[in-house]
Every structure is written in structure tokens, then in C-alpha cells.
Amino acid sequence: MNRRNFVQALALSASIAAIGLPVGAHAADTIKVGILHSLSGTMAISETALKNVALMTIEEINATGGVMGRKLEPVVVDPASNWPLFAEKARQLVAQDKVAAVFGCWTSVSRKSVNPVFKELNGLLFYPVQYEGEELEKNVFYTGAAPNQQAIPAVEYLMSAEGGGARRFVLLGTDYVYPRTTNKILRAFLKSKGVSEADIMEDYTPFGHSDYQTIIAKIKKFASEGKKTAVISTINGDSNVPFYKELGNAGLKATDVPVVAFSVGEEELRGVDTKPLVGHLAAWNYFMSVKNPDNDAFAKKYKDWAKKNGVPNADSVVTNDPMEATYVGIHLWKQAVEKAKSTDTDKVIAAIGGQSFKAPSGFTLTMDKTNHHLHKPVFIGEVRADGQFDVVWKTREPLRAQPWSPFIAGNEGKQKL
């Protein structure tokens, strides 16, 4: 070997190591799983925690013997909040790294971007975030809520006597597919409940909007024109912080005009002084404040993991609904693989229907046999002064998801794959 060849070989091996390809014999007896969450860009705020909880869950499974005696090996990629890059990274995970399953995505637009990849390569995606429905893919399992497991019960609660008996609604959201579709469903639902067009106000702001003065003034005006008013917020990402700050300073109290949010959880409220927001609501399938031994263990496990792995501000880390959904998703996949005795996509899909897992929410969640969604309980929580939520209403038992909302015309009979 002359010197030039040696240098080339050195460079080659260095670059192989750098892109994270496993080298060595132990690679054969592990099962690789992909983690596809944005670790930079606008969505990093929410998705970084999901990457963390996925790694924690994998560590936990490995510590108890792995899956079918084989250890799990996480392959973490960063699609950088860039929707087309999600598709590229998904292709890399499935085609090149040959992962058995991928856990990832947050925004609906990123999921729509990777769907064709999983279909083409027959991969497996677990999607952990509440979304607008109107979709059912053979290769995707949805462990977050469909609209009937979050949005509809929340509005029903607002209209009930306990929730204040609202008859007038402001639908406020960020301008993209999830809020638009959700509001379309809610509009139809409200109409079916006898709420007239004139009593619904719909407004959208761009991603990252930070000046909510005008919108709060509009809400106040709308709310003052008679009838009890409530705001339904599908604002996403860090715009929520200035929105809630303005809400508190403008003196719009939860006892007068309650705001119920579908994308605001413990994580989003970490950047806000919640004292003026006490009483505003959020609807989820899990809250960190739920009291049961499983949840205490889950929250403690995550905090310990965060400390051990040097997550910034590890003392104040919180758990939230999409994190719980990620945790449950990985465990359900493990159970399905063990039942199928194979990581083959089709065998796992066949085995996972009917699998159930005792979730930190205190309920045993079951994967539906036909529609790829989890049966989930619904909680409605009110913001506390410390940024956690008090559960003020919950379902008795988990609800079956309706990915195709009955409130959108043409959806009849679309319930199965």
C-alpha cells in the first residue's frame, strides 16, 4: 500500500464512521429502528423532546432484554424542519439503514411528505401527534388523537353547563393544513349543534407570528356582542407564547372568555408566565399531572434520563401527550414484533391490531384491529399557576378513533383500509 492509497483508505473509513454506518460484527444481532424528528429549525422546540423520549424507551427495552433477545439500535436523523428533507431522510432510513420501524414526524405536512416513501418501500411509521384525520395509510400507525378523540369532546365540554355554556366561537389557528381541516370539521359540528354562521369567527396567522394585539382586540369585540364566547385555538409552535402573554396582559380572563388549545401542552407553556392564564384549557389524551403510579414512574424515568444525558435544563423537563404517544407506540411495536416473531412489515401490521399497553395516562390503550389508530381517553385540563394542568373532565374509557370525520361530506363508509 503506497502512501496515497493509505491516506485515501483512511479518509474513506473516517467518512464511513462519520455518517454513522455501523462497522463490526455486532451489527447483525441488533434490530435497527429509525427516529425521524427535527432537531434543528422551527419544530426543534417540540420534536427534540420526542427524540429524547424515543431514545429513553429504547434504552429501557434494551435493559429488559431487548426484542426477541436482540437489542434495539436507534438510528437518529435530523430532517431539520424541512418537509422535503423528511422524505429523503425517511428513504435513507428504510432503504439504506434497513430499519425495522420509524418513529417520527410532528407536523401534518411532514407526515404527508413521507407517506409515499413508506408506501413505496413498504416501511413502517409510527406517528405520535394529534392530527386532523382524513387519512389512513397501510404503512402508518397513528398513536396521537384523531379529531373525535380531542377536538370534538373539547367543544362539547365548552358547550356544556360545566364548561360555561358557550354559544359563540372564535376559531383561531396557524395558517396550514391541520388548523384549516380541524376548523372545517368543527364548523360543521357546530352547525349540527345549531350554532349559526354569524356566531363563528375564523382567523389565521402565519407560522411564527408574534404580535397578537389586533387579534385579541378582535376577539374582545366579538365576545362583547352577546352570548357566551369561547376561543378554540389551533395555533402551533412558539407563536403560542406571545399569544398567551398578550391574552394575560389584555385582561381576557378564562372566566369570561375561555381559550381551549389543541397544540399547547406542558412543553409549550414552559416559556410562559402562566399566572395570568389560570383557567384556560387544553384538550389532550394525557397530562403530566395525571396521578397514577405508571405516570409517576414515566415522569421520573424521563427526568432521570434527561439528567444522565445532559439535556439542557434537565431539572425542569416535563412530559406531554406526544411524548406519551411515542412511548406507547414503541412498546406496541415491540409487542407486535414479539407476537409476529419477525420484524417483517406485513407480519407486524397483521400482529399489532388488538395489542394493548398500560399507558402512563392510567388507561390501557388498544390498537384498533382495522383503522391503525389507538383507542384513547380524552382529558380536558385547566392551566394551573405552575404551568401544569388540572383535569376538569375526562372520558370514562378510551374512545375509538374516527379518522374520517362524519362531519365532512363524502366520508361515509371510508372507515377501513
Add this chain to the structure above:
Amino acid sequence: MCAVALGLAMLAGPAHAALDEAALAGLAGDFQHRIETIEALGVVGGEDARRVLDALEAGDLGVVAGRVVIVQGEAVAAAASGETLEVAAGAVDTITVNNRVRRALGTARAALALSSPERGERLAAARTLADDASPALPPAFERALAAETDGEIRGVLARAAARVNLASPDAAKRLQAVQALGESSDPAVKNLLAALGEKKGDEWVEPSSEVRAAADMAIHAIDRRIAIAEGIGTLFSGLSLGSILLLAALGLAITYGVMGIINMAHGELLMVGAYATFVVQGVFRTYLPAYVDGYVVAAIPVAFLAAALVGVAMERLVLRHLYGRPLESLLATWGLSLVLIQAARVVFGPQNVELANPAWMSGGIALAAGVVLPWNRIVIVGFAVFVLVLIWLMMQKTRLGMFVRAVTQNRAMAGCVGVPTARVDTLAFAIGSGVAGLGGLALSQIANVGPAMGTGYIVDAFMVVVLGGVGQLAGAVWAALGLGIVAKFLEGWAGAVIAKILVLVFIIVFIQKRPQGIFALKGRFADS
């Protein structure tokens, strides 16, 4: 419910003995029971009832073994008698409230506060009851109205009573009530009056035509007041946006004006100022918890110095070597902005950090008709004026300011007459960066503080500078205020997205017609 209240009143009696244990048991029940118990406590009145309601509001009320208790730190006391119990605080289940309970709690506490010796407390309580448009008023209300001597509080109480009198069978009383309500500027009152002018079948809701005419007049008066208040509100939000744009752009006006460097990292200097504020808050929380509300003031010099130091480092290490090469300096500063963002991510984490408004910057001044001018925005407008005056004094009255102006106008000639242009550059860049840091401090009070916060403001800041005219403070002021107010009026009319587009189109057209901006430098230029 009435029976419960009556029973309770009899049990407790007028003498403020300890509360009956059984009377509080409802607090441990479901939300409906809690509301009934709270209303009953409001009727009973007295110190003990007040203590229990205050504890409930504060989240200190709990249940242990079926007994309602108040938790204070580690001590647990029976709520009814106040005697200390041998129970661990951890064993107590906190009694939660929802919005409906919270509303009942607010009314009950206000009813109790009506008899407070403190004038401020009574006024606040009267306002709470007047805003609560429920048709029935607590019995404490009549008593308070009879006993009240303060004119302002009487006025508020009378307005609350007028609402109830609108349903009186006596037409004269109704007329009086309508006239009293005409003094209001509350949209809810307007709705109440508008309902009188409606027809139910063939019958008017309000039979007397005289009362209807009075109601019409009252509605007009209220409408006028609401319109004025809303106009002021919109104008203020424009002013507020303008002052933020100004703070973001002022530093840029200096650096861009003096050195002609397009500093793409200007937004990150804002970010440095905001994080400096965050660090000061942390220091105050740890070492000076008693003075935590003063952290914003203490952060002013820190934010300025932190951003100025980063600015000096940038200028000395990178920009100095790129003078006269605008494209390279543009790319270099863009690279620097990425470096700063990543540095913030490494040091503070990718998440936004939490900055609490100090108590004196929370809430707002309530104008009529529910228009509130938030304190944090008022303070920022004042702060922008303060920074502007400082910069103006510096530029006009000091030797350094004179040098800066000289270099801005004609670098070569300034150098010829002995101005140390290199040092002026460094100092001007430091000052411009420091002002950006102050802008970051202001932003931290209303917007998100995160590693990428600066990127959202760089475009706006450049728009202000270009529109105002390069190197001109007055231009920056007019451009910032103009853009802010125009944007807010457009937003109210067309929504946030369209308003942003319209503003951009306006600036493009304006720059086409007048490339030098609103104000142009007069005089001879080396390069013009």
C-alpha cells in the same frame, strides 16, 4: 341551594364563630356542590368564610379523610376551626376549581369584600359585581349600597343595581335605569339595552316608547365611546409595533449608516441582548429574590454591554478586514449569525427560555369598552423614547457623535482632517450593537426568546432603515412609526397575512420612486 344557605346562616349566626364542619363538606364534593357551598359561604360572611375562600382561590384548600383542611407550607389546619392537625401535607388531596367554580368564587369573595374597611378593596369588589351580569345580586349588595359613603363606589354599585332595575314593572324606574346605564361604555350593557328595542311577536320587549327612545340614545352614547376607545387602542398598538421596529432598527441605522456594512448578524445581536436579560433574571432569582421585579432595569446596562462586546469582537476579528467589500461582508456576517445562533443553542439549549414580566409590567390600563393598554407595551414605548434621546444626545452633543457623523458623510475627508476613522468604526459598531442589545431586552418582554429569534426581525429592521433613509435617525423614527401604525390599521381591516404583503408592496413602490428614503443626507459625498 337556598335552603343550604339559610341553614348555614342560621347555624353560623351573626357572631363569627368557627364554621360548621358539615357546612364545608360540600367543598369536597363535585363541582356543583362546591359552587353551592361557596355561594352559601358568601352569604354567611365573616372572617372564617373569607379565610376558607381565600385558601380555595390560592389552591391551599384540600381534603384529608373527608375533612376539609387548609395547607400552609408543611402545616395542615382544619378549615372550619383553624386548629392544627397532625397530618403530613403530602397526604392532602388539593381541592381543584374549574372556571365555573372560579366565577362563583369571585362573586362570593367580592360580596364579602364589599364590607371591607379598605376603599380599594370595596371598589374592586363593586366592579366585579357590576361586571357580573347575573340578574340576581347577593343580599350583601343591598346592604353595601345603603352603607356606602364613597361617591365612586356608589356609582359602580348603582350601575349594577340599574341592570337589575331594567326588569322592574315600574316604567319610571326602568327609565331611570336606562339613563344610568347610558353612562356606561361596556358593550355588554349595550347588548342589554339593544334587547329592549326588539319585538317579540307584535309586542315590544319594552312597552314604554319613552324608555325605548331613552335606550336608543343611551346606545348611541355607548357606541360613540366604544368607537373612540377602539380607535385609541388601534393607534396604540401601531405605536407599540413602531417602537419595537425602532428599537430593532436603531442600531442598524448606525452601523449601516456609518460603515455601509450590511450586518446580517444584527438580529443575533438582539438575541444576545435578550439572553443577557435572561441571565440577569436568573441571577436575581437566585441571589436577590426580593428584588426580582427590578431585573429588567438591572438588565439595561448588561444587555447593552453584552451586545456591544459581541459587536466589537465581530468588528475587530472579521469585518475590519472586509471594508469596502460589501458582498463578502454580507456573507461573513450571515455566517456569523449562524455561528451565534448555534452558540446560543449550545449554551442555552434549543428551546425558548422563559422570561416573566415583572409585576409592574403585567396587566394594563383599562380604557372604556374593554380596550386595555398593556403595561409592558407602554413601558416599551417609553423605553424606545429613552433610547432614542440617548442616541440623539450622543450623536449631536458629543465629540464621538460628531466624528461618527463626519465619517458617515465623507470617510476620506474625515480621515484627512484627523478623525481616527478606524477607532470611530469600532466605537460606532459597539454602540450600534449595544442598542441592538437594548432592543433585544425590550423584545424579551413581549416575544419569544430563543436562539433563532433574531432572524424574524432582520428584514423588518432593514425595511425601516431603507425606508427612512440611510444614516438618518429621524428617518428611522418616522419610518418605524409609520410602518407600525399603517400595519396595525391594515391588520384590523385585512388580517395579518395580507397586511404584511401590502406593507412590503408599499415599500417596494416607495423605494422605486425615492431610492434615498424619506430623508436623504444633504451635503457633498465622496461617493455620490
